[in-house]
Amino acid sequence: xxxxxxxxxxxxxxxxxxxxxxxxxxxxxxxxxxxxxxxxxxxxxxxxxxxxxxxxxxxxxxxxxxxxxxxxxxxxxxxxxxxxxxxxxxxxxxxxxxxxxxxxxxxxxxxxxxxxxxxxxxxxxxxxxxxxxxxxxxxxxxxxxxxxxxxxxxxxxxxxxxxxxxxxxxxxxxxxxxxxxxxxxxxxxxxxxxxxxxxxxxxxxxxxxxxxxxxxxxxxxxxxxxxxxxxxxxxxxxxxxxxxxx
Amino acid sequence: xxxxxxxxxxxxxxxxxxxxxxxxxxxxxxxxxxxxxxxxxxxxxxxxxxxxxxxxxxxxxxxxxxxxxxxxxxxxxxxxxxxxxxxxxxxxxxxxxxxxxxxxxxxxxxxxxxxxxxxxxxxxxxxxxxxxxxxxxxxxxxxxxxxxxxxxxxxxxxxxxxxxxxxxxxxxxxxxxxxxxxxxxxxxxxxxxxxxxxxxxxxxxxxxxxxxxxxxxxxxxxxxxxxxxxxxxxxxxxxxxxxxxxxxxxxxxxxxxxxx
Amino acid sequence: xxxxxxxxxxxxxxxxxxxxxxxxxxxxxxxxxxxxxxxxxxxxxxxxxxxxxxxxxxxxxxxxxxxxxxxxxxxxxxxxxxxxxxxxxxxxxxxxxxxxxxxxxxxxxxxxxxxxxxxxxxxxxxxxxxxxxxxxxxxxxxxxxxxxxxxxxxxxxxxxxxxxxxxxxxxxxxxxxxxxxxxxxxxxxxxxxxxxxxxxxxxxxxxxxxxxxxxxxxxxxxxxxxxxxxxxxxxxxxxxxxxxxxxxxxxxxxxxxxxxxxxxxxxxxx
Numbered sequence: 001x002x003x004x005x006x007x008x009x010x011x012x013x014x015x016x017x018x019x020x021x022x023x024x025x026x027x028x029x030x031x032x033x034x035x036x037x038x039x040x041x042x043x044x045x046x047x048x049x050x051x052x053x054x055x056x057x058x059x060x061x062x063x064x065x066x067x068x069x070x071x072x073x074x075x076x077x078x079x080x081x082x083x084x085x086x087x088x089x090x091x092x093x094x095x096x097x098x099x100x101x102x103x104x105x106x107x108x109x110x111x112x113x114x115x116x117x118x119x120x121x122x123x124x125x126x127x128x129x130x131x132x133x134x135x136x137x138x139x140x141x142x143x144x145x146x147x148x149x150x151x152x153x154x155x156x157x158x159x160x161x162x163x164x165x166x167x168x169x170x171x172x173x174x175x176x177x178x179x180x181x182x183x184x185x186x187x188x189x190x191x192x193x194x195x196x197x198x199x200x201x202x203x204x205x206x207x208x209x210x211x212x213x214x215x216x217x218x219x220x221x222x223x224x225x226x227x228x229x230x231x232x233x234x235x236x237x238x239x240x241x242x243x244x245x246x
Numbered sequence: 247x248x249x250x251x252x253x254x255x256x257x258x259x260x261x262x263x264x265x266x267x268x269x270x271x272x273x274x275x276x277x278x279x280x281x282x283x284x285x286x287x288x289x290x291x292x293x294x295x296x297x298x299x300x301x302x303x304x305x306x307x308x309x310x311x312x313x314x315x316x317x318x319x320x321x322x323x324x325x326x327x328x329x330x331x332x333x334x335x336x337x338x339x340x341x342x343x344x345x346x347x348x349x350x351x352x353x354x355x356x357x358x359x360x361x362x363x364x365x366x367x368x369x370x371x372x373x374x375x376x377x378x379x380x381x382x383x384x385x386x387x388x389x390x391x392x393x394x395x396x397x398x399x400x401x402x403x404x405x406x407x408x409x410x411x412x413x414x415x416x417x418x419x420x421x422x423x424x425x426x427x428x429x430x431x432x433x434x435x436x437x438x439x440x441x442x443x444x445x446x447x448x449x450x451x452x453x454x455x456x457x458x459x460x461x462x463x464x465x466x467x468x469x470x471x472x473x474x475x476x477x478x479x480x481x482x483x484x485x486x487x488x489x490x491x492x493x494x495x496x497x498x499x500x501x502x503x504x505x506x
Numbered sequence: 507x508x509x510x511x512x513x514x515x516x517x518x519x520x521x522x523x524x525x526x527x528x529x530x531x532x533x534x535x536x537x538x539x540x541x542x543x544x545x546x547x548x549x550x551x552x553x554x555x556x557x558x559x560x561x562x563x564x565x566x567x568x569x570x571x572x573x574x575x576x577x578x579x580x581x582x583x584x585x586x587x588x589x590x591x592x593x594x595x596x597x598x599x600x601x602x603x604x605x606x607x608x609x610x611x612x613x614x615x616x617x618x619x620x621x622x623x624x625x626x627x628x629x630x631x632x633x634x635x636x637x638x639x640x641x642x643x644x645x646x647x648x649x650x651x652x653x654x655x656x657x658x659x660x661x662x663x664x665x666x667x668x669x670x671x672x673x674x675x676x677x678x679x680x681x682x683x684x685x686x687x688x689x690x691x692x693x694x695x696x697x698x699x700x701x702x703x704x705x706x707x708x709x710x711x712x713x714x715x716x717x718x719x720x721x722x723x724x725x726x727x728x729x730x731x732x733x734x735x736x737x738x739x740x741x742x743x744x745x746x747x748x749x750x751x752x753x754x755x756x757x758x759x760x761x762x763x764x765x766x767x768x769x770x771x772x773x774x775x776x
Binding site for chain 2: 574575576593594595596598599600602604607608610611612621622623625654656674
């Protein structure tokens, strides 16, 4: 209800001439730009390239996160040695890592994918670690009693019960991946959604800029929803697997 | 084991392997630099970075950008805390407030806050107001959402205690709902702090108008790698100190939630 | 004991403190809802110790919450000192069953007790502390006033809750199964404590319990509710002389016959 009122006020503020500024476009013109863009080729390729970088970085970061999370959870000495280093990287704001990595990796896709992977890594690693730690030790003892080899025990007992945690971490990472991909394009890009939004700002084409932001938000929301559905499906599978083993 | 001994153990002995590893990495980098395996025009050389770091700290050149970044972050952050907590408590306690604002919240939440930087730059320019605004917007949502969730989930017994002693709604919100929600509010505030730091640095990098972010970008563009790395260390250090400080605040303020 | 300002309605005595009149409670809509209480009329006299007992689910806790002003009745009303109750009234405090959840974990024992009266700003610092100390001493916890509730045992926590309730200096205390979650020995200690407090302060007590022995040991009168939807089955006068003792009173023939009748009627599936 309030939303409708605010949107109406927005539209009115421009159409009645109350606010007259290049940076304050009318809701109608933003929507026009949105429809125009959503159906245009250039926007599809623009969003596509951002999604491409995001996906690669997300997958890389997630896989690394799972491996490290399991490793840290299972081998506590590794945890002790490497955790402070990880903590330092975790508390450093992502934009701070960009300029150094520009020196080391240039400004192409390798840079952006690496940064996305770095950002996606942490939520997955930390959540996986928490998941591994909470596994019921009784299940592990049962495995030991039956002389199940260590790797097999890890894969078939700890992994299914850790899966919800991994998924939770991955869901957070997905959102982070998208936005970090956009941020890297804003800082060091020549194409992609981030670069587009910044260019539209410089060109003072506010309605295109807002339209792209809206589309980006919708994309983020849709990705999140899709992931939740995927998560629900695989959690069910993991639970079945778990029950079959115990 | 006495308390002092335990704290000493926590602070020094336990992180020792990790710290040694870091020291080993630094030494390794230095060795690679001496052996000319890495290029000092791009890769960090610990001795050079250390030299610049000392320069920055000793001469006091660190103060101005640090103060600006920290100041803008603090302003936006505390504003977000104030608005987020008050609005969150009201929305958590009063159904009408919740129903009124929740759709707006759900609509604004999925918008990635860094993407709001360019619009904000258009509307508010490149100065402090814009940076405080972006920090505010970014920090607001985690705090607000956590506060609402916590306020709605407050144990009904606690609220009934307030009622049986005839506390009015404001007193109940302030003395019962708010303290009971603190652990969860603080966890939202932690996320917001990290996000706020990211946003203020990002804003500085895009506008180049002072602060740690602009300094780093300037040095990167003029290819002064080692000095840039030194400033990166400063920024990383800021992040680390803020994280530790927040941990301390959380343990002190919400002490009862750590009792297990 | 304060004199009521309202004129006495016909049939009401000066000493009637809490009057429950025709109270009925239905959860949900009238057609499809669950009726917890069909109709109950009950009067609690000033200074007496009354218990409400009944089978599980008979709505005795619900009745207490309505009397406390925490829950509205669907039909009927409750009056305290002649004035209708619409929200928790002045002069009444309710003690909850889940006592450990009712104490604020961010406040010390002392501060918890202080919560009962610190929004009446007329007291200064010294008076506030004295008042807290007085009631903590009454429950035997003066030494623990700077501890946090979660550092104390269950029985001690319940005592803090009692001290806090008393610190509001109410005319009537409503107790909702306050001793059901403590062990048997602690329960006996708390019985002794509550009787001690009752005789010392003269406060009126309305206790809800599922423990028939407890009701007979503690009360002057006992109200027995039927199962849901409940009505008042019978109001018992407890003639057992005071002071009562947990060991010997339990062997008194009057105790046993009252207990027998109550227990058989509570357990009766009728």
